[in-house]
Amino acid sequence: IKKIAVFTSGGDSPGMNAGIRSVVRTCAYLKIECVGIYRGYEGMIEGDFKPMDARSVNNIINKGGTILKSARCDEFRTKEGRKKAYEQLKKEGVDAFVVVGGNGSFAGALAFNEEYNFPVMGMPGTIDNDILGSTYTIGFDTAINTVVDAIDKIRDTASSHNRLFFVEVMGRDVGHIALNAGVGAGAEEILIPEQNLGLERLLDSLKRSKKSGKSSSIVIVAEGDRIGKNVFELKEYVEEHLPIYDVRVSVLGHMQRGGNPTCFDRVLASRMGVKAVESLLEGKSNYMVGIRDNKLILTPISEAIKAHTEIDEELLRVSDIMTT
Numbered sequence: 382i383k384k385i386a387v388f389t390s391g392g393d394s395p396g397m398n399a400g401i402r403s404v405v406r407t408c409a410y411l412k413i414e415c416v417g418i419y420r421g422y423e424g425m426i427e428g429d430f431k432p433m434d435a436r437s438v439n440n441i442i443n444k445g446g447t448i449l450k451s452a453r454c455d456e457f458r459t460k461e462g463r464k465k466a467y468e469q470l471k472k473e474g475v476d477a478f479v480v481v482g483g484n485g486s487f488a489g490a491l492a493f494n495e496e497y498n499f500p501v502m503g504m505p506g507t508i509d510n511d512i513l514g515s516t517y518t519i520g521f522d523t524a525i526n527t528v529v530d531a532i533d534k535i536r537d538t539a540s541s542h543n544r545l546f547f548v549e550v551m552g553r554d555v556g557h558i559a560l561n562a563g564v565g566a567g568a569e570e571i572l573i574p575e576q577n578l579g580l581e582r583l584l585d586s587l588k589r590s591k592k593s594g595k596s597s598s599i600v601i602v603a604e605g606d607r608i609g610k611n612v613f614e615l616k617e618y619v620e621e622h623l624p625i626y627d628v629r630v631s632v633l634g635h636m637q638r639g640g641n642p643t644c645f646d647r648v649l650a651s652r653m654g655v656k657a658v659e660s661l662l663e664g665k666s667n668y669m670v671g672i673r674d675n676k677l678i679l680t681p682i683s684e685a686i687k688a689h690t691e692i693d694e695e696l697l698r699v700s701d702i703m704t705t
């Protein structure tokens with residue numbers, strides 16, 4: 382392998398730049414050529430490549446977003462799209478690629494490898510922390526810190542006005558952001574897809590909390606929660622069934638994907654980038670670099686995309702105890 386391409390794909394996440402930097406600098410260190418591909422698979426199909434050397438990634442470790450841009454690409458889901466991508470990579474003389482992204486991006490890499498026997502390596506970059514084979518994904522730590530910071534602020538005003546807030550957080554189909562940030566921010570209730578609390582229990586819990594002397598409350602709702610009502614409907618429902626509360630809603634949205642990455646995410650991305658390049662040079666392919674028990678591990682991409690990581694049962698229990 383003489384030339385490696387790196388790109389970011391799917392929803393961006395803080396720390397992706399640190400990951401790009403790590404791949405580029407590891408290549409430079411090992412005297413391998415490196416190219417960046419803009420806009421993920423879309424740019425691969427269009428041949429939007431840029432040679433990268435150690436200096437082209439100066440001053441990006443601290444920046445959110447991704448300097449290579451990101452995209453979700455439907456054309457790469459087709460055989461024709463992947464053929465175009467292969468031709469562009471060959472034209473550019475690329476021998477292998479590292480993709481920083483989530484499940485969809487890995488599924489694309491796997492299909493590509495199966496068709497062209499092209500060496501691929503994945504690095505998990507998503508705020509959702511939903512990828513099997515890694516306890517943490519790049520961007521998750523920053524996102525939960527952003528959410529905690531936002532909820533701390535919401536709590537100030539909630540408490541001044543004795544209000545109940547429903548705060549919706551991201552996470553797609555999983556509740557990792559909600560649970561971790563909820564425990565960290567001391568939320569009164571946390572609604573996640575992995576555990577359907579039910580409307581009755583929610584009302585009971587809110588009644589109990591009022592009775593126990595709490596004047597304000599924060600309920601975190603994961604966007605993928607299955608309670609059957611979105612945050613605005615929940616507000617109406619509670620106002621109707623529990624008129625003791627003055628209710629407000631806050632949907633945190635894409636602010637959760639931005640911002641300077643935390644030290645944890647920068648270090649994680651730096652470690653994963655080194656491992657990704659070194660693994661390719663050792664002849665490995667079709668793996669995702671992950672972290673478990675603070676050790677870097679490789680999981681076959683075919684395994685990593687099979688399921689989401691399960692919710693941490695111990696943390697669920699802690700959350701139950703903390704909300705009494």
Ligand code: F6P
Nearest residue numbers: 392507508509551552553604638
């Ligand atoms: O996967 C990251 C994520 O931010 C999810 O938490 C969210 O459901 C989704 O992406 C939002 O996607 P988009 O940026 O396309 O609206």
